[in-house]
Amino acid sequence: MKILATCTNLFWLWTILGVVWAWFQPSAFTWFLTGVVPGTEIKLLTAGLGVIMLGMGITLSWEDFKAVLKTPRQVFLGVAAQFLIMPLLGWSVASLFDLEPMLKLGMILVSCCPGGTASNVICYLARANVALSVLMTMCSTFLAVVLTPYLTKFYASAILQVDAGAMIWSMVTIVLLPVVGGVLINHFFKGKLDKVKAVSPVISVLVIVLIVGGVIGLQKNSIVEYAATLLPAVFILHALGFALGYLTAKLLKLEERSCRTVSVEVGMQNSGLGSKLAKDHFSALAMTPCAISALYHCMIGSLLAAYWRQREVVEDEASEESSLLATVEVAE
Numbered sequence: 001m002k003i004l005a006t007c008t009n010l011f012w013l014w015t016i017l018g019v020v021w022a023w024f025q026p027s028a029f030t031w032f033l034t035g036v037v038p039g040t041e042i043k044l045l046t047a048g049l050g051v052i053m054l055g056m057g058i059t060l061s062w063e064d065f066k067a068v069l070k071t072p073r074q075v076f077l078g079v080a081a082q083f084l085i086m087p088l089l090g091w092s093v094a095s096l097f098d099l100e101p102m103l104k105l106g107m108i109l110v111s112c113c114p115g116g117t118a119s120n121v122i123c124y125l126a127r128a129n130v131a132l133s134v135l136m137t138m139c140s141t142f143l144a145v146v147l148t149p150y151l152t153k154f155y156a157s158a159i160l161q162v163d164a165g166a167m168i169w170s171m172v173t174i175v176l177l178p179v180v181g182g183v184l185i186n187h188f189f190k191g192k193l194d195k196v197k198a199v200s201p202v203i204s205v206l207v208i209v210l211i212v213g214g215v216i217g218l219q220k221n222s223i224v225e226y227a228a229t230l231l232p233a234v235f236i237l238h239a240l241g242f243a244l245g246y247l248t249a250k251l252l253k254l255e256e257r258s259c260r261t262v263s264v265e266v267g268m269q270n271s272g273l274g275s276k277l278a279k280d281h282f283s284a285l286a287m288t289p290c291a292i293s294a295l296y297h298c299m300i301g302s303l304l305a306a307y308w309r310q311r312e313v314v315e316d317e318a319s320e321e322s323s324l325l326a327t328v329e330v331a332e
Contacts, residue, residue, distance in 0.1 A: 004198050004201070007202050008201040009121055009125065011205045011208070011298065012298040012301070012302040014205060014209050015208070015295055015298045016295065016298075018212060019216050019295055021213060022212075022213035022214070023217070023220060025217075026216075026217025026218065026220060027217070028217070029214040029216070029217045030217045032048070032210040032214045033045055045276055046174065046276070048207040048210065048272075049272060049276050050174065050178045051204070053141075053175050053179045054178040054179070054181060054182045054185075055200035056137075056141070056178075057178060057179040057180065057182015057183045057184075057185070057186065058200065059182075059186070060186060061186055061187065062183075064135065064138060065138075067131070068138075071135070074129075074254060074258055075132065075135050078132065078136045078258075078261065078265055079143065081249070081262055081266055082114075082140055083151065085241065085244050085245060086112070086266060086269065087108065087112045087155055088155075089111060089241060090108045090109075090112065090155065091108050091156075093107065093236050094107040097230075097233040098229070100226060102282065102285040102286045103226060103285060103289055105156050105159050105278075105286050106285070106286035106289035108152060108156045109152050109156070109274050109282070109290070110271055110278075110289055110290045110293045111269065112144075112148045112152045112155070113148055114137070114143070114144035114269070115266075116268045116270045116272075118205075119133055119268040120134055121201075122264050122268065122304070122305050123260065123261050123264050125309060126260050126305040127260070127309055128257050128260035128264060129258045129260070129261040132258055132261045136261070136262075140265070141175060144171065144175065144270075145168060145171040146171075148167065148273075148277070149162070149164040149165075150164050152164070160282075167281055170277060170280055171277075174273065208294065211276075212275075212291045215275055215287045215288060215290065216291050219285065219291070222285055222288055223288060226288075234289055234293055237293070238293065238300055241297075242266065242267030242304060245263040245265065245266030246259050246260070246262065246263035248262065248266075249263065260308055263304070264304070264305075267297055267300065268301055269293060269297060271290045271294035272290075272294070275287045275290040278290055
């Protein structure tokens with residue numbers, strides 16, 4: 001179990017290694033974006049994201065939903081910050097750098113996605129409020145079924161007509177149904193899923209690395225062509241996301257642990273979902289910012305976690321970490 005947990009915590013390293021490998025050997029990853037599950041017409045990308053969302057679902061219980069009602073203010077403020085700050089940042093930064101329309105659309109799309117569940121691990125490493133992180137990820141994922149399509153439509157309407165209805169259907173099939181299915185499985189088979197819950201985060205990390213590597217390999221030429229604007233634009237998007245998330249929480253007078261959590265949840269997006277939506281509804285080029293997004297938010301989040309872990313928090317850390325460790329699961 002410790003080995004699996006260590007592998008999960010090193011997701012940032014696997015992402016970097018996957019990007020480097022995909023850059024020099026694209027075919028090692030592109031098959032995941034173009035292939036189908038043997039004997040079916042189901043795309044591997046669709047199946048992979050379904051597994052991630054199912055894995056998220058089996059870590060949730062009805063008690064988690066009740067917990068939201070016990071701490072509604074922090075959860076509401078955190079989720080509101082995410083869906084207000086990041087979409088506006090995505091549109092603003094993409095416009096400032098005058099990105100090519102499809103790249104701008106990809107930036108907007110990934111910034112409108114829910115929080116990435118790898119954020120739960122980053123929050124644990126950063127001595128943040130892990131329980132709040134799990135609740136924020138859960139709530140933002142469910143809300144994203146409607147908010148992601150309509151926020152994308154709102155900010156990207158000048159680029160092209162966005163079919164929000166079609167995107168909602170994608171969100172229902174890719175996100176809502178697998179997550180709800182996972183919650184139901186956890187409810188009826190509670191206590192019998194320990195091994196599955198231990199392996200699920202590792203599988204999720206593997207799928208994300210395959211997606212990111214696949215997009216990097218598929219769009220290598222486009223990345224080279226637009227590197228001068230695209231790479232700094234995506235970096236600034238996430239750097240500002242982490243910073244403004246933290247500052248917003250401070251202004252709202254949340255405690256330090258919760259400020260760190262909001263920072264991480266705002267700064268880290270579900271880039272795998274963004275890649276899938278871009279591929280299905282727009283173009284392969286629109287997937288590129290999503291893949292670069294995954295690389296940057298992993299790197300920035302890990303550096304912040306290392307910094308925060310060295311800084312003391314007034315509250316009792318030992319008791320909280322031991323009680324929250326069981327809630328840390330990765331599904332991105």
